[in-house]
Amino acid sequence: MNIARILYPVKVLGPGNRIGIWVCGCSRGCRGCINPELWERRPECEISIDGLYAAILGIASKHKVDGFTVSGGEPMDQPEDLNALIIRLAAISKDILVYSGYKYVELRERGSEHIQNILSAIAVLIDGQYVEELNRDVKLRGSENQEIIIMNGDFNKKYENHLKTARNRIQNFMTADGVVSVGIHRKEFRSKIASRIHKRGDENG
Numbered sequence: 023m024n025i026a027r028i029l030y031p032v033k034v035l036g037p038g039n040r041i042g043i044w045v046c047g048c049s050r051g052c053r054g055c056i057n058p059e060l061w062e063r064r065p066e067c068e069i070s071i072d073g074l075y076a077a078i079l080g081i082a083s084k085h086k087v088d089g090f091t092v093s094g095g096e097p098m099d100q101p102e103d104l105n106a107l108i109i110r111l112a113a114i115s116k117d118i119l120v121y122s123g124y125k126y127v128e129l130r131e132r133g134s135e136h137i138q139n140i141l142s143a144i145a146v147l148i149d150g151q152y153v154e155e156l157n158r159d160v161k162l163r164g165s166e167n168q169e170i171i172i173m174n175g176d177f178n179k180k181y182e183n184h185l186k187t188a189r190n191r192i193q194n195f196m197t198a199d200g201v202v203s204v205g206i207h208r209k210e211f212r213s214k215i216a217s218r219i220h221k222r223g224d225e226n227g
């Protein structure tokens with residue numbers, strides 16, 4: 023599977039302390055996408071499901087894992103691997119939230135057995151492309167057109183409570199590649215960062 027990063031504890035993309043998994047590869051090209059660096063698949067990011075699961079198990083054996091959030095990139099563009107991964111993740115927690123740039127109905131229409139299995143196994147799907155003009159700070163969603171679809175009724179209450187009480191926040195992780203900013207970002211986020219970097223460049227120049 024082509025994977026960009028695994029982070030823990032992700033507290034801003036679903037309830038509790040979650041393992042966040044970001045895939046590489048997306049051909050949707052949404053304007054203002056927060057992760058354009060994840061549009062391309064990279065050979066060096068290829069990892070077997072066994073290897074990925076071993077890394078996840080390493081975290082879960084030491085820490086409390088309340089659920090998983092899978093984002094990217096486009097997770098549903100790697101359906102076979104994602105299906106295999108989700109079967110494994112469900113042994114740790116069935117609270118699996120998947121972001122997809124495809125609408126639920128598009129996924130159903132694709133008629134892929136792997137995608138049907140994924141949809142049956144996950145707790146929550148947040149679907150639809152990111153539309154910059156509709157970025158209005160809606161909970162858990164980059165833009166208002168996206169929908170939070172509870173796929174497993176056992177999670178209705180948990181997500182209802184979370185959506186009532188949580189607000190969108192940003193969490194920064196220090197990784198080997200530098201700082202990774204996670205969460206639901208306002209649309210000005212990228213331009214603000216660019217201007218800060220520019221200013222710092224001026225100060226150092």
Ligand code: SF4
Nearest residue numbers: 048051052055095123
């Ligand atoms: S679907 Fe998601 S990852 Fe792909 S371009 Fe749109 S916002 Fe970015």
